[in-house]
Amino acid sequence: MADNDIKTTEGQGYSRRQFFAGLGGVGVGALLGGFVVKGFIVPEQVMALPASEGYLLVDTKKCAGCDTCMLTCSMVHHGRVNPALSRIQVTKNPFGKFPYDMEQVQCRQCPAPACVEACPTGANHVSEENGNVRMVDESKCVGCERCVYACPFTPSRMQWNHEDKHAQKCDLCANTPYWNEEGGPGGKQACIESCPMRAISYTTDVPVQQEWGYMANLRNHHWGWLSLDTTDFGKEADFELPTNPVPPAAAPAE
């Protein structure tokens, strides 16, 4: 085994580069005290948790904001529809300027998951039977919501299910009683399958992360053929706005 590979208890290795790339995604500002220090100083403790065998990869520039992923995520898990219970969230400003107008925010199945770490009962755990996805055993959840506040991302990818009274998170669809397909790592994911823009995909490698999310461009030339934006990663405006869109005003014209 190469020097820069870190061995996990499960025997799956992944590289230091991947690990730090994963951590990097948390962003310095968002890192929560104890967790960071622990993460860096005693990596073997963190590494005691095997990596998830799968990750959602979202392309925020390909998303059309139809919320279909949210509707189906809640439906296959709960048998009823409720975006507030969706484990993927699509945040939007209808008046915003592309690409700052919307994005999907999804659980990253962190290599060092603060949510799992925070759980006092082991309800929030790494599920060996389900490809090491980080998931909540609802029967063990005591409702302390520590995991909800531990997830370092905004918005928190951990949720308090206010209707059924337990914490929940993306399980890569491992526990989807209202779907005729097998979910979980190795199976299918409702958000991926239902997205009409094919803006969510699945990867088995820890994706390279940026502060705002994974780098992913799932758009090919067919997308460009529709006059839609095919440019690469990053949210910096790489485009100069037309000089003559007269800003509409509510005030009466002169």
Next chain:
Amino acid sequence: MATGGYVGKILYVNLTDKTTEEIPTSQYEEWGGGYGIGQALFWDRVPDKTIDGFDPANMVSFMTSPMCGTGAPSATGRTEVTGIGIQQYPIGWFTRSNFGGRWSAMLKYAGYDGVAVQGASDTPVWINIVNGKVTFEDATGLWGLDTHETQEEIWKIVTGNVDFRDWWDADSTRDSGRTTAKPAVVCIGPAGEAQTRNACLLHDSGNGGGQGGFGGILGAKNLKAISCIGTGSVPVADPAALMDIRLELKEVHGYNVDDPKVEQPLTGQGTSLFGINTNQPGYAHLLWTANQPARPQGCMGCFKNCRMNFASGLANGDICVEGLFWAASGDLNEQMAAITLLDRLGINAYDLINGHSYLHSLYKMGILGPGKEIHSELPWEEYATYGFIEKLLHAIADGTDIGADLQDGVTRAAVKWGRYEEDIASGLLNRPQWGFQEHYDPRLEVEWSYGSLFGDRDINEHGVNWWVHWMPLVTAALGVPAHFSAERMVELLAEATGVGDPDGWDYSEEGIYADPKLKAVAWHRHYGRFWLQSMLLCDWAWPQLASVNTEDNKGATPEYEIRMYKAVTGKDITYEESLEMGRRIWNLGRAIWTLQGRHRDMEVFSGYVYDVPTTAPYFLPVKENGEWKYGICLDRTLDREKFEDTKTRFYALEGWATDSGWPTRAGLGELGLDHVADELEKNGKLGA
């Protein structure tokens, strides 16, 4: 299986005394949802159907359907608005409008299947709905704000300074849930406040409800906005089946953005026209594509996502005639700015899309302008610039210059100026019925025009039109072969609609008056009333009568509608039964219009439809000497006598009296509407 799709209560609001009431939805479930329920509520709660639309007793309903909020494909986010209109001429019929986005879904997450508003407030108010809690809020501070500002202000009031990317706690308790969404707000702009007849409702960025003049009606009620936000669930009878439908529809009929089966032949700044038949994303502007970085944008639960959001943030989410507004400028950036201003002021794009060119014609004729018969000091010599349209739109919103007359809509302004009779006879003002702008040619594409005339407004239902008109037109314009032959087209339509007879889609000189055509017209009304207006399937997506994505070109209709309905509600109905429900809803409407003064004698088109022949090629399937082809239908008019005879046969087909066009006891009785027959009889308006 339990009934799904409804959350159980309709909110009734009396603005006059600021009281509310909850009506169990189950009392109205027989009407489906949307228009069906809105109309039934109106029937029950507005005893005098002859009141004016501005009358406080007019009831405006904002209704959802069982599909709303569920993820039913392209049927999740639309809201149906009903009430007595103020836009139609000469009488403001009981009418409807409908807007997309996410408002109806959010209303259900907030605990209601609909909101019905009656009365009028003496001071400006807005209604604030948060998880089943309803409050009347002072709108004095919002009065005068445009539609975008109004929504942003309400977001701040309801959800504080929570960032767009963060959770908002619906209440202080952890049992009320959290959402990352902002409140869904439907509101009016300055044009609505001024009670103009062409003011629209607006929600989020580009979702407008224009026809009928509901913006002006809300203005008269002093109601600036209805906001809702909630974290509740919508029950679905068979979630696994609904999921299967979604995935199958995407696979079989959806546009695969990574590897499309049929791709448009042009790219770049060209046209999006091909999207009409392919289900491709971002095609909503039809005649133009993005000139700047853009993404597709869709209503909640859509499987097509026809609109776009742009790097400039202008014209986000706009579609169809909004998106085509002010093409006169010839400069896309100016056009996008004009569209955004139109949205912000809350003006109905459809009244002005050709209205401004009509006004310009009057200017060129020396009738309108400074010191002319119709005095106007707007910069007419700068027509086709952004500067001009900006001033015209503000004049309408503010009631200055000719805006004072145009606040009554272009049609009534023409009446006031003494131009109406002459201009609808010549077609200079091409408004075939009830004062609505011509949409598709009333001499040719007759299920559109007959349906509009026998109804209350421009019907605006594209399911047939995308295929019979646009498909041959687009493919010819882009120089590619038609996706399939005219013969195959009419076969597909006959089968998918259930009409059975391909001659229903013969647009030849004879075909448009023949009995099969009348069956197609009746099907159109019944399908529209149930599936589009009551189940709130988007008319840009449904019905799907044919497809370019399947080998045999068969579309998703009617199989998917029935499956969606069953998966969501748990109720097993046949397609025929659904059409029968549509016929029932359509007939209750006919009774309301009859009480409002409708009579056979009024159901005639404007003169130009009969007297001025078509001059431009207009593609439609025609049968000539037993052979089907796509005709160009030049030099055609509607024949007065033949149309009158057609009208008689259509009335008979619908069970209406042929001399008056009024519903009969037998016809209504068959639909279980005996109480409606009683009411007509009481008013001396029962057809015999």
